[in-house]
Amino acid sequence: MNSEHVDILIIEENESIINLYKKMLMNILNDEYSIKILKNNKEISNFFDNTNNFKNKISLIISESSIEGVEIIEKLGDIKSMFPRVCVYIMSNDVNIEKLKKALKYGVSDWIEKPITPDEFYEVVHKSIYRGTSFESKIRDIEKEIDNFNVENEIEYYKLENRLGKLLGENPSRYETHYLLGKLYEKKGIKTLSIKHYKASEALKN
Template sequence: MIQVMIIEDDPMVRDINTKFLQRVDGFLLIKAASNLTQAKSFIKKHKVDLILLDIYLPKENGIDFLKWIRAEEIRVEVILITADKTIERIQEAFRYGARDYLIKPFTLERFKESLFKFKDRYSQFNKISEIEQTELDKYILSNNDLEEANNGTTDLTKGLNRYTYDMIWQQIKLIREKGEKYITAEELGETLGIARVTCRKYLEYMNKEGKVEMLIEYGKIGRPQHKYKINSVT
């Protein structure tokens, strides 16, 4: 499990972020801090893999905490969650190694996209000691391209977004890891917080790619049900 600390002074926002986190498999909240003093004390004594960090805290600044982490050489990743949308602040956050930058208010879908991208990179890097350039590029180019994240640009067919595609694909892989086989667009949409028609569009695209197989079940009443699973040769 990826161990997470949330740093947020607003109790209501902290509760919302906690509930969002609980809806993503593979992540465990181990600390919810309301100020940087609590956060520093905790991180010195406990292993934390990921911090969800607010910038605006009472008489404190999350960017200063990010700088402190780097100065102390603490091995932890940080995703900024803030209402600050100034380019200067965004650039500063990435300059000090922020993994992603979520601007309030954000959607559950965007939140999950960020965590799934982090989880994929985290899991893969913990399995290997070396990596080739072509494989590394998959993580660098997809995780750090801020303009692509904000504008939704993609190298997929028109109307499809790379981040949504990756999020759906990660969930399908997770289903296979759990030993389950088929999933419908409705079930996928409920899990990820995405509209059924959107999931269906991406699943059909993956089917054309040959990455997933489609099964059509005809019932006695209603429309036939489309089910999908990872192609056995993928």
């Protein structure tokens, strides 16, 4: 894959995980990127306090949800407010529904539980740096996830609902998003919302 030079920020305190991320980035991007790594709260504070660090566009942020026991989701939101188009991915096992809602509220693109696979990592880079995923491809991927997800997994349900909500906002005239929302709510047993979105899908389709 070819791309212009990009800047990537990694916020992680585990050295072995940092090395894994660096190795996977090298396999995907070759030499077309630079990495800034923040390993502790002092480095995070110094980085955020220095406005010179934000002169260059940051293309991708990969971060833990907390460093040295201190949650940093709001700090990630600060970066998102400065760079609305930057993709922020939290990669952490310290997840619950409230933390997920908070992260998505602050503009985090997704929360991926560790260990992340090479395929998952490739998808993160592809979506954030290359932005080559078409609407149709997103719809196909989400439909597969809806077919396979466990209805008792509230975190996965909320993530799917949030992704579809964003997709609907970006493509309000496409019937497919309403159809998948109908399918998602049907699987969760939320009949009124399911019917509402199925009807909206049919109206747009016709």
